Amino acid sequence: DAMVIQNPRYQVTQFGKPVTLSCSQTLNHNVMYWYQQKSSQAPKLLFHYYDKDFNNEADTPDNFQSRRPNTSFCFLDIRSPGLGDAAMYLCATSPPHRETWINEQFFGPGTRLTVL
Amino acid sequence: GQNIDQPTEMTATEGAIVQINCTYQTSGFNGLFWYQQHAGEAPTFLSYNVLDGLEEKGRFSSFLSRSKGYSYLLLKELQMKDSASYLCACMDSNYQLIWGAGTKLIIKP
Numbered sequence: 204d205a206m207v208i209q210n211p212r213y214q215v216t217q218f219g220k221p222v223t224l225s226c227s228q229t230l231n232h233n234v235m236y237w238y239q240q241k242s243s244q245a246p247k248l249l250f251h252y253y254d255k256d257f258n259n260e261a262d263t264p265d266n267f268q269s270r271r272p273n274t275s276f277c278f279l280d281i282r283s284p285g286l287g288d289a290a291m292y293l294c295a296t297s298p299p300h301r302e303t304w305i306n307e308q309f310f311g312p313g314t315r316l317t318v319l
Numbered sequence: 320g321q322n323i324d325q326p327t328e329m330t331a332t333e334g335a336i337v338q339i340n341c342t343y344q345t346s347g348f349n350g351l352f353w354y355q356q357h358a359g360e361a362p363t364f365l366s367y368n369v370l371d372g373l374e375e376k377g378r379f380s381s382f383l384s385r386s387k388g389y390s391y392l393l394l395k396e397l398q399m400k401d402s403a404s405y406l407c408a409c410m411d412s413n414y415q416l417i418w419g420a421g422t423k424l425i426i427k428p
Contacts, residue, residue: 243420243421244421245421248416251415293361293362306350306410306414307364308352309364310361310363312360315359
């Protein structure tokens with residue numbers, strides 16, 4: 204089945220220790236997103252890619268970086284995690300808006316990050 | 320600024336009907352989505368409205384009024400598995416989703 208895969212599902216890291224979260228998709232969608240979601244809050248868009256065009260949201264902290272080496276894979280790097288970065292990180296994909304009537308975003312299962 | 324408002328929490332009884340409201344203010348409008356999110360899981364797509372009116376899909380229906388900046392999600396014949404958060408999200412002129420914080424729906428037997 205076509206899907207969005209995130210690894211790991213649960214990640215524990217120490218304060219200040221770099222961590223990388225991964226996302227892969229078999230949907231062949233051009234657009235990929237990284238969201239941060241804290242408990243009972245709306246998902247917060249960190250980055251999105253339209254093909255390889257990278258878009259950084261204005262309020263995304265410099266501590267966060269992203270890479271998309273090809274259509275299928277996308278990585279989120281947190282250079283020096285702080286306690287406030289503990290959250291669920293959601294990867295999502297969508298087809299280009301011009302190609303579909305509904306620009307639905309398809310989400311992976313998420314990676315829950317704990318910072319000790 | 321862009322803003323999505325929805326109630327924080329609602330409670331309903333198994334078998335009943337519940338309506339979750341959403342009001343929005345966005346820069347441009349390219350449709351409104353409703354997503355369901357169970358605790359600790361990713362959001363899953365429920366519905367999409369871009370024209371005024373009601374879209375029905377089984378037990379779930381979604382309504383949109385663009386002139387009022389208003390939508391609702393209607394859930395009928397509630398089941399315990401419907402206990403979840405329901406997120407309203409609008410697509411703005413840049414085709415980005417602006418998300419509400421979600422409405423936590425609690426179903427009681």
